[in-house]
Amino acid sequence: MKTTSIKAWAMTATALCLVSCATPNSTAYQEDVQKVLAASFRAEGQAGMDRLTTDEANRLCSEADYKGKPLSDKQSEKIRTDNFKTIQWPKNNQFIGDYKQGEVIAQDGRGKTWSDKEGSVNGGNCYNCHQISKTEISHGTLGPSLYNYGKLRGVTDVNSPNAKPIIDYTWAKLWNARGYNACSNMPRFGHNGILTETQLQHLMALLLDPKSPVNQ
Ligand code: HEC
Known part of the structure; x- marks a missing residue:
């Protein structure tokens, strides 16, 4: 393939990906990762499939990580307040x-x-x-x-x-x-x-x- 056609192919691929391709920081990609995990993990002993279920805080923090975009102050505040409420004192x-x-x-x-x-x-x-x-x-x-x-x-x-x-x-x-x-x-x-x-x-x-x- 000539350099120009490689370039043209890459440009078309990039343009298409803007619409539908799953990149590592996209929600679609993360959904695929969850599917792979669910298919490859088996429950044994006390490590059950429920390990793959995340709560809201884990979900939002992971999302902030893979999107490279920190949580908003409001989101952080909500996670802190919700989690603080769960604390049981001795x-x-x-x-x-x-x-x-x-x-x-x-x-x-x-x-x-x-x-x-x-x-x-x-x-x-x-x-x-x-x-x-x-x-x-x-x-x-x-x-x-x-x-x-x-x-x-x-x-x-x-x-x-x-x-x-x-x-x-x-x-x-x-x-x-x-x-x-x-x-x-x-x-x-x-x-x-x-x-x-x-x-x-x-x-x-x-x-x-x-x-x-x-x-x-
Ligand atoms: C997987 C890593 C990890 C493990 C295991 C862990 N910690 Fe931590 N800990 C951290 C990190 C990271 C911080 C700092 C961030 C934060 O405050 O949340 C921290 C903060 C703390 C703080 C607050 C320190 C301060 O100056 O405010 C205390 C106290 C603490 N850990 C105690 C413990 C004890 C006791 C254990 C074991 C029962 C433990 N940690 C196990 C990662 C860990």
Whole structure:
């Protein structure tokens, strides 16, 4: 083919695509991706087909990603408000557990896969994205470092009223990170039933207890 005819062909193809071709950032392409996923994924163990169903926040945030167009302020605000409303506060106002157990949960990356037994306890997988205790040198960096988390925020006594705002914020963030950050990449641990209230209390202690290695 001569260069001119290649050019002419490419121009015609581009013109046609403006009408109907699915490009990676188009809705049609994403719909095709969903079809491929649905056809190639099979339910096994606790990983059911419902994993492919996304809620409004996931849908809007993915759309913003593939279209390269950030959410509007109004959309972000709605996602934050809707997600904040889902937060369940701990019974008996008990926010803080045992930091030693918190470290074990933060280290544990198991859970929610087809090879995990039904009803098995999930880990928090926190080190996958965060630095936390100084002694653990293998950690991801997708999230900010949480080393000295409580200390840097002035928590010297978890029972002091001064600590209350940061305790509330941290609980809410762990329960449903989208309550503060519409398209947060952090799993919604409480909201999606990944971690239990008791596990969250232990993680709170890991981050906030002045005796925790995180705050040494
Ligand atoms: C898949 C990655 C990922 C995992 C796993 C993850 N996080 Fe995060 N986390 C993030 C990101 C990204 C941010 C920053 C964006 C945001 O605030 O939503 C964040 C923010 C936070 C914050 C707020 C920090 C601040 O200064 O406001 C806390 C607290 C936190 N994570 C704790 C945890 C704990 C505890 C775990 C484990 C139970 C965990 N994260 C697991 C990605 C992750």
